[in-house]
Amino acid sequence: xxxxxxxxxxxxxxxxxxxxxxxxxxxxxxxxxxxxxxxxxxxxxxxxxxxxxxxxxxxxxxxxxxxxxxxxxxxxxxxxxxxxxxxxxxxxxxxxxxxxxxxxxxxxxxxxxxxxxxxxxxxxxxxxxxxxxxxxxxxxxxxxxxxxxxxxxxxxxxxxxxxxxxxxxxxxxxxxxxxxxxxxxxxxxxxxxxxxxxxxxxxxxxxxxxxxxxxxxxxxxxxxxxxxxxxxxxxxxxxxxxxxxxxxxxxxxxxxxxxxxxxxxxxxxxxxxxxxxxxxxxxxxxxxxxxxxxxxxxxxxxxxxxxxxxxxxxxxxxxxxxxxxxxxxxxxxxxxxxxxxxxxxxxxxxxxxxxxxxxxxxxxxxxxxxxxxxxxxxxxxxxxxxxxxxxxxxxxxxxxxxxxxxxxxxxxxxxxxxxxxxxxxxxxxxxxxxxxxxxxxxxxxxxxxxxxxxxxxxxxxxxxxxxxxxxxxxxxxxxxxxxxxxxxxxxxxxxxxxxxxxxxxxxxxxxxxxxxxxxxxxxxxxxxxxxxxxxxxxxxxxxxxxxxxxxxxxxxxxxxxxxxx
Amino acid sequence: xxxxxxxxxxxxxxxxxxxxxxxxxxxxxxxxxxxxxxxxxxxxxxxxxxxxxxxxxxxxxxxxxxxxxxxxxxxxxxxxxxxxxxxxxxxxxxxxxxxxxxxxxxxxxxxxxxxxxxxxxxxxxxxxxxxxxxxxxxxxxxxxxxxxxxxxxxxxxxxxxxxxxxxxxxxxxxxxxxxxxxxxxxxxxxxxxxxxxxxxxxxxxxxxxxxxxxxxxxxxxxxxxxxxxxxxxxxxxxxxxxxxxxxxxxxxxxxxxxxxxxxxxxxxxxxxxxxxxxxxxxxxxxxxxxxxxxxxxxxxxxx
Numbered sequence: 043x044x045x046x047x048x049x050x051x052x053x054x055x056x057x058x059x060x061x062x063x064x065x066x067x068x069x070x071x072x073x074x075x076x077x078x079x080x081x082x083x084x085x086x087x088x089x090x091x092x093x094x095x096x097x098x099x100x101x102x103x104x105x106x107x108x109x110x111x112x113x114x115x116x117x118x119x120x121x122x123x124x125x126x127x128x129x130x131x132x133x134x135x136x137x138x139x140x141x142x143x144x145x146x147x148x149x150x151x152x153x154x155x156x157x158x159x160x161x162x163x164x165x166x167x168x169x170x171x172x173x174x175x176x177x178x179x180x181x182x183x184x185x186x187x188x189x190x191x192x193x194x195x196x197x198x199x200x201x202x203x204x205x206x207x208x209x210x211x212x213x214x215x216x217x218x219x220x221x222x223x224x225x226x227x228x229x230x231x232x233x234x235x236x237x238x239x240x241x242x243x244x245x246x247x248x249x250x251x252x253x254x255x256x257x258x259x260x261x262x263x264x265x266x267x268x269x270x271x272x273x274x275x276x277x278x279x280x281x282x283x284x285x286x287x288x289x290x291x292x293x294x295x296x297x298x299x300x301x302x303x304x305x306x307x308x309x310x311x312x313x314x315x316x317x318x319x320x321x322x323x324x325x326x327x328x329x330x331x332x333x334x335x336x337x338x339x340x341x342x343x344x345x346x347x348x349x350x351x352x353x354x355x356x357x358x359x360x361x362x363x364x365x366x367x368x369x370x371x372x373x374x375x376x377x378x379x380x381x382x383x384x385x386x387x388x389x390x391x392x393x394x395x396x397x398x399x400x401x402x403x404x405x406x407x408x409x410x411x412x413x414x415x416x417x418x419x420x421x422x423x424x425x426x427x428x429x430x431x432x433x434x435x436x437x438x439x440x441x442x443x444x445x446x447x448x449x450x451x452x453x454x455x456x457x458x459x460x461x462x463x464x465x466x467x468x469x470x471x472x473x474x475x476x477x478x479x480x481x482x483x484x485x486x487x488x489x490x491x492x493x494x495x496x497x498x499x500x501x502x503x504x505x506x507x508x509x510x511x512x513x514x515x516x517x518x519x520x521x522x523x524x525x526x527x528x529x530x531x532x533x534x535x536x537x538x539x540x541x542x543x544x545x546x547x548x549x550x551x552x553x554x555x556x557x558x559x560x561x562x563x564x565x566x567x568x569x570x571x572x573x574x575x576x577x578x579x580x581x582x583x584x585x586x587x588x589x590x591x592x593x594x595x596x597x598x599x600x601x602x603x604x605x606x607x
Numbered sequence: 608x609x610x611x612x613x614x615x616x617x618x619x620x621x622x623x624x625x626x627x628x629x630x631x632x633x634x635x636x637x638x639x640x641x642x643x644x645x646x647x648x649x650x651x652x653x654x655x656x657x658x659x660x661x662x663x664x665x666x667x668x669x670x671x672x673x674x675x676x677x678x679x680x681x682x683x684x685x686x687x688x689x690x691x692x693x694x695x696x697x698x699x700x701x702x703x704x705x706x707x708x709x710x711x712x713x714x715x716x717x718x719x720x721x722x723x724x725x726x727x728x729x730x731x732x733x734x735x736x737x738x739x740x741x742x743x744x745x746x747x748x749x750x751x752x753x754x755x756x757x758x759x760x761x762x763x764x765x766x767x768x769x770x771x772x773x774x775x776x777x778x779x780x781x782x783x784x785x786x787x788x789x790x791x792x793x794x795x796x797x798x799x800x801x802x803x804x805x806x807x808x809x810x811x812x813x814x815x816x817x818x819x820x821x822x823x824x825x826x827x828x829x830x831x832x833x834x835x836x837x838x839x840x841x842x843x844x845x846x847x848x849x850x851x852x853x854x855x856x857x858x859x860x861x862x863x864x865x866x867x868x869x870x871x872x873x874x875x876x877x878x879x880x881x882x883x884x885x886x887x888x889x890x891x892x893x894x895x896x897x898x899x900x901x902x903x904x905x906x907x908x909x910x
Contacts, residue, residue, distance in 0.1 A: 226882060304871065338757040352626060375685070444869050447855040448685055454856060455665045465765045466854040473749075489757075 067258045067271035069605040072585065075294040075598070077284040079251040079277025084234040085212060087227060089172040094209050095298070096254060096275055098595035100147075100239035101212035101376045104138050104157070104204070107593035111391025111502040113203065117144060117152065117213060117240060121203075124547045125530045133198040133547050136207060140189040145261040146215050147244040154191040158183045159216035161193070161248055168224035176204040176211045180428060200547045201503040208501070209595035213240070242268035242601035252277060252403060262601070268603035269587075282306070288580045289316040295585040298596055300578045304378020307578070316583055320379045322576035323592035324390050324507070326499035327381075327449075329570040330436075330528040331360055336437070336489045343590075345488050346518045347530055352432045354491060358407060358417035359434060360567035365413065368405035373573050376445040376451070384574035388560040390503050391593065393549070399564040400573075410460045419428040419461075427461040430569050435463040439483075440494040441471040449494065449572070479523045486517040488528055496575060504556045505543055512537055536562055627817035636896020640891035647888055651701055654694030662687065662858050671874065675716035680880055693880050696858040700886070703773055703843045703859070708835035710778030712785060716828055719758065719789025720816055724797065733790070736783045744780055751776055752851050769853050773846060777839045785831040792824045826900035833896035837889035860885050 054156050072257075080096040082088050104118040113121045119139045122128020131137050144152040161183040164171035164229050171177075181196040193205055205211055215238045222230035235248040240263070243256035254275040257267050288297040289310040300307060300318070311318050335349035343349060353359050369383030385402040388394050415466075419434060421426040423486035427434045438448045438454070447468055454464040465491065469483045478521050509515070515527035536559060543555040563569060579596060581588045586606040631637055655662075670686035672678060680689035722732040727875035752772065759768035796802055802819050810818070844861015853859060863881035870877055 302870070338761060375667075375670075442855075444866065449868075451663075451685055451687075451856045452667070466856050468855045470851075482757075487697060 047166060064094065065266055066115065066262070066268065069269040069271070071272045071274060072270040072296070072600075072603060072605075073274045073276065073294045074296045074298070075276045075279070075284045075287055076298045077277075077279045077281050080275070081250045081422070082234050082236050083245065083254070084214070085210060086169075086171045087234060087408045088174050090299070091299075092277060095595045095597050096277075098209040098235055098241070098597050099243045099256060099273065099275070100214070100241045100245060101214060102240045103208055103212045104140070104206040105208075105573070106598055107208055107391075107502055107591070108598075109589050109591045111393070113207065113502075115141075115509060117141060118206075119254075123549070127325060129202055129547065130228065133200055133202065134196075135192055135194045136199075137186070137192045137204040140191075142189065142264070144240055144263055146238050146240060146262050147259045148215075148238050149219065149261055150215075152215075152240060153188045154185045155188075156213055156216045157191045157206065158185050160161065160211075160213050163214065163219055163223060163227070163330050164211075166224040166227075171227075173210045176207075177490075181332045182206060198350065198545075200544060200552070201505065203503075206256075209594070209598070215239075216443060221479070241272050244571070246272075252459075264601065267601040269365070269602075271602075285310050285580060288582055289313055292316070292582055295582045296588065297580045302578075302582055304374075304376075304380070307378060307380075311580075312582075316580050317578045318379055318578060319588065320576045320578045321588045321590035321592045322390055322442070322574050323498060324388070325496050325506075326384060326387055326389055326494040326571050327492045327494065327573040327575055328387060329363075329453075329492050329572065330485075330488070331363075331568060331570065332488050332491050332493075333568070334530045336491060338489075343470045345530070347516060347532070351491070353429075353434055356419075357415060357567060358413050360570075362410035362413045362460055363401055363457065363462070364567050364570045365404075365406045365410040366460050366462075367402075367453060367572065369403060369572055372406070372449055372452065375448055377573060377575060379576075381573040381575050384571050385564060386560050387571050388504055388556060388562055389507065389571075393553045394556045394560075395502055396560050396564075398557075398561045405456075407459050408585055409454065414460060421461045424453050425461055426463045433463065434461070435465070436492055437465045437467060437490040438492045438494070439469060439474075439490040441468040441474040442468045443471065446494060485528065486521065486523045486525065488517070493528065494572075505540075505554075508556055508559050509540055510542070511568070512540065512557075515605040516581070531563070531568045533562070540565060627899075627902040631898050634894075634901055635899035636894040637901075639766070640894030640898070643887060643891040644895060646703070648893070649882070653692055654697070658688075658690055658694060659693040662691040663856055664688075673876075675793040681874075681876065683866065683877065689877065689880060692863055693860075693884060694862040695710045696860045696863050696881060697884060697888075699770075699853065699857065700840050700843065700860040700885070703770065703777070704836040704839040704888075706774045707754065707777035707781070707839035708832055709842075710774060711782040711835055711839075712828065712832050714778065715782035715785025715823075715831065716789055716821075718782065720793055720820060720824070722786065723790040723793025723815060724812065724820065729790075732786075736786050739780070740783045742780075747780065748776055748846070748851060765854060768858060774842055776846070777842050781835060781838055781842070785828065785835070788827045788831060789824050792827055793820055796820055796823055822903070825903050829896045829899050829903070833889075833892045836892050837885075840885055840889070843870035893895055 054337050075094050078092040080093045082093050083097045083100065085094045085097045085101065094222065098534060102116055104116060105113050105121050115121050117140055119141050122136050122138060124131065140152060140154060146152060161177060161180065163169065163179065164173055165252045177196050179195045179199060181194045184192045186192055190311055193266050195202060209473065218233050218238050222233055236245045242259055242262050244259045245254060246257050247255040256273040256275065258271050260272050262268065281302055284297040285300045285302055285307065287293045288295065290313040292315040307318055331354050333346055333351050333355055334345050335351050336345045338344065340349055348366035371383040374384050383403055385399040386396055414427055418431045422428045422433065438450060440450060451464045454466060457464050473481055473483050474485050477484055477486060485495060510526035511531050512527060515525040515532040517523045517525040539555050539559050543552055546552050546555065579590055584606055586604045587599065587602040589599055591598060664687065665684040668686065669678065669682050670684055671682065675680045678688050678690065679755045680693065682688055718732055718736065737775065755772060759772055762768065763771060802815065805815055805819055840861060842863055843852060843859060847859060847862045860881045864878060864885065867877035867881065
């Protein structure tokens with residue numbers, strides 16, 4: 043590399059502060075593969091991720107979640123909050139202001155009437171809108187002026203960002219869907235297959251359950267984007283084939299949701315054509331601790347609050363069980379890049395993630411043994427720890443799944459090293475998660491000492507999720523075994539925090555409360571979190587600008603994607 | 608009559624069983640099958656003594672390793688020794704297979720013979736057989752396990768409890784074919800001259816069955832016995848798969864096979880050993896049955 047070249051390069055970079063790719067339609071074609079094929083491009087008529095994400099290239103909401111779960115204004119000028127006056131003090135209204143001069147891809151301009159129409163379209167009583175839950179408690183949506191729209195709720199909403207936020211609630215054009223209200227919604231095939239949107243691309247041909255062809259939207263608000271002139275969105279196949287087509291053969295630029303074994307994925311990536319990317323949401327594989335006695339001799343009162351557990355009510359036992367687990371190894375065996383060890387039941391979004399419990403990341407058999415020794419649990423003649431005639435013998439259940447059975451076997455071995463006897467049981471997933479009150483094997487009945495499964499929550503707001511561990515959420519015969527409080531945890535202090543959260547609108551304050559609740563659950567070892575499970579996708583090495591997002595559509599920033607040589 | 612039958616086995620040099628053995632020896636497949644089956648039995652009984660690695664011990668650093676001196680058949684995805692697991696798995700599988708087969712054989716033969724011999728209860732018994740055949744197996748298993756699992760677990764411990772349950776479940780859901788075949792044969796035999804002759808001299812039904820009917824229906828029973836072992840081994844693995852069988856870390860051949868299918872592409876040898884063990888055992892038992900049937904049939908003997 044000589045001096046002349048360097049000078050040239052520096053000069054070039056000074057002369058053009060925007061790199062060469064920042065010109066609309068200059069980078070040719072981008073090819074995306076989803077191994078589930080989209081069947082419709084109207085997100086209000088489909089709950090499928092494939093449909094929502096393909097539509098997100100065309101239809102956009104007022105605000106989106108970024109890769110950290112923070113809200114960013116999209117079609118709106120800013121995110122309304124209590125501070126900026128967008129959300130009323132009593133938390134019952136939210137006022138959105140659209141950006142000026144946004145055009146639909148057909149050249150007409152976007153107005154607040156389109157926003158109001160979108161709400162009316164979804165809330166139509168005969169419509170069967172699949173995203174209706176976003177509009178829960180909405181009393182009315184009113185147009186203030188051409189760019190302003192006000193949403194009024196029937197109850198105070200500390201988190202009023204259901205309507206018009208994220209890929210599940212984009213804005214559709216009134217002119218196009220005006221005659222498609224209510225029962226007629228599914229009949230408007232032309233509109234449902236070729237929606238007019240504000241996104242970086244517009245549909246040129248939609249073949250249901252096969253391929254969508256798109257081209258750059260000539261009326262997109264940023265004149266330099268998107269970098270690609272056309273886009274092919276191929277659907278169908280399976281995760282392995284999709285992964286191969288990006289990582290091994292390079293036929294496609296982006297493959298979505300590659301749920302593959304870690305070594306399979308690593309083998310594919312070794313071909314050198316692409317990169318595997320992962321991002322983490324709120325899905326945590328955890329062990330639930332039963333604080334009540336599941337002894338069959340108790341009959342109908344098994345696993346109810348009437349009988350405390352003989353040894354798991356001792357925090358030292360729970361703590362030792364958690365300390366003896368090597369979470370790093372579990373991730374390596376089971377999930378590879380698609381997982382990371384976690385010590386929190388609420389691992390994300392970042393503002394809610396606590397780091398007060400990270401000590402659990404250390405695999406500490408000795409510490410676990412000491413903790414049990416100190417609590418008076420001494421090894422008996424058979425090597426199993428006991429105290430006052432109670433042996434630490436655990437029945438540990440989960441659903442039938444190869445990774446989970448491997449986890450069980452590993453954890454059983456670690457626990458045997460601290461003098462804990464473990465019996466493993468696996469139950470068919472459809473029975474385990476089936477919730478049938480007649481079956482003894484459901485995860486709600488919890489007729490075992492420990493159980494392992496994964497759970498997460500929708501969206502970014504953890505209030506409902508943290509409410510799972512309220513006392514009256516405990517499954518019991520009185521609730522027909524419904525409820526999400528598997529450990530049967532009851533603590534008035536915890537509920538006081540929850541109560542406070544339901545009255546707080548400020549995001550930072552809500553985050554503080556959520557963290558406090560998470561720490562309370564974790565430091566009492568009510569649940570033993572194991573692995574934070576993420577989403578894995580892959581993009582070719584020549585595709586730049588990909589930012590994987592688990593809080594919104596994966597294609598949320600497709601406008602920024604570009605070709606790198 | 609009784610004395611003859613009982614002392615027949617002890618009379619040298621040409622006893623009935625001696626003849627059977629002479630005939631059996633000439634069937635090469637049967638002989639090979641017997642030798643192999645004896646070998647498998649010895650291996651699973653003595654294997655853990657010769658190869659003392661614990662089948663459930665996880666050595667995570669040695670996971671996914673190929674054959675070596677330390678692990679002659681390699682290790683699985685958690686570093687458990689495959690050879691030890693094949694031995695331990697064979698113990699469980701063969702024990703389940705044999706016991707469940709015996710149970711279903713006893714049930715099937717009893718019902719088949721009684722139904723074929725006593726015309727009056729033929730109808731009800733065959734309707735009962737139809738009923739069992741028509742029962743959807745899976746929901747039935749679910750109910751049985753739901754009702755008895757916890758009781759057996761507390762009475763006998765997790766593994767013995769499940770063993771009893773699995774054997775029982777497989778036994779009572781697989782006797783119907785045997786019963787139908789046996790009944791058909793008994794119906795035909797009952798009208799044969801030697802049975803009529805025995806009847807005419809006043810032989811009581813009990814003796815008629817044990818002296819004339821049973822020895823002659825032995826061959827279909829043998830064949831269904833051999834098929835029964837295979838069926839029981841496979842059903843046990845299906846039960847494990849649904850989470851209704853043994854705990855997931857308790858090795859059985861079916862379980863090993865099921866676990867290995869996930870790694871079929873990367874480590875094809877892992878399905879090989881349990882698969883080979885199941886198929887060769889089943890094959891050898893089948894050959895044994897075949898040879899035994901020929902040997903027990905006096906009309907074939909000597910040809």
